[in-house]
């Protein structure tokens with residue numbers, strides 16, 4: 096059969112609310128043209144993020160009922176720990192309430208002022224946690240990732256020459272660890288090849304620097320390796336995952352992604368001494384080591400979800416349905432980051448409406464228009480999110496790219512929802528010449544994209 100279907104049937108439904116164009120016009124104005132300020136009930140199709148927004152399976156809900164809420168040593172913890180050890184292979188596991196808590200504990204323990212932490216591309220919370228302890232996060236993405244339209248199969252790869260050069264040039268102790276984000280979220284949800292994971296690991300071992308994987312989308316990355324890398328066609332996703340992690344010394348994980356859960360995360364490694372120090376910090380801010388800021392029921396949902404993410408039918412549907420959205424809008428001429436990523440499609444807003452200058456925020460224009468057109472919520476990843484202000488001149492500097500991300504929640508929307516999103520984007524594309532930019536009328540000093548107020552130009 097050529098038709099690809101959702102590999103599940105629907106047991107519980109959640110109504111979504113239709114709104115009229117007039118209502119949306121008023122709502123987006125009241126939200127100061129910032130889609131983060133819209134109440135979710137006024138959004139029809141919510142593609143703001145794939146983080147914690149997935150639908151759980153019947154088996155996960157059964158796990159929720161089975162959750163053991165004992166303070167110490169609950170059964171749920173042991174089921175969670177066994178699942179993580181089985182798939183990831185690390186000997187010490189620390190549960191946390193989400194990915195950034197794992198990052199904070201890791202970097203507060205291993206990292207200090209003046210150090211440098213290289214990565215293929217740091218996720219924004221990772222970057223912030225490194226900067227918070229006074230160290231410098233450095234991105235070393237592969238050269239192919241620079242051209243948005245280049246359909247290279249592993250655009251998430253680490254730039255190996257740059258990593259080698261950095262480790263050779265710096266004095267001993269300058270780099271406490273190297274991070275590898277799979278898939279590379281900031282780089283458009285692009286995968287990292289097994290060859291690149293191996294080569295990164297080899298460079299790290301040669302320089303005696305631990306390698307940590309930011310594992311949030313490890314199962315999607317495993318699927319891309321199976322699909323695109325020679326020699327892995329017949330290897331099960333779980334074995335690809337085990338091979339990826341065997342190259343690393345530890346990982347941080349947000350279970351809100353490929354943990355298929357609504358909350359949770361963990362930190363894992365093979366370093367016993369380090370784990371002891373990390374657990375002390377965990378107790379201080381997250382909780383006892385057998386629950387780490389989560390309820391027993393959350394640990395159950397993750398223990399089940401990690402395996403579900405590695406089911407071939409699920410990943411096939413996941414990756415193909417994301418690609419379906421990308422291919423259909425690209426076929427209508429909409430410029431997107433190629434090839435389509437695992438969890439999201441990124442529209443190149445600068446090419447979509449070239450008449451809008453970067454500092455007139457074409458990504459904001461596009462998110463507002465998608466909401467106006469059809470009640471679809473996407474997110475700007477451009478100069479509002481990543482622009483900076485030059486400290487000397489006070490001039491605002493644009494970000495390198497003006498993107499709009501359409502992130503696909505796991506197992507939530509069906510193909511007809513996606514067809515609806517395609518139509519909305521194409522409708523906006525057809526009237527792109529008439530679109531105008533925005534200016535910021537109010538913004539906080541930090542993380543302005545969440546709460547800035549805009550006005551149309």
Ligand SMILES: *Cc1c(COP(=O)(O)O)cnc(C)c1O
Nearest residue numbers: 193194195218220280311349351
């Ligand atoms: C979401 C994410 C994180 C942070 O996880 P939270 O659970 O949101 O704290 C870290 N790295 C990557 C690549 C992510 O996508």
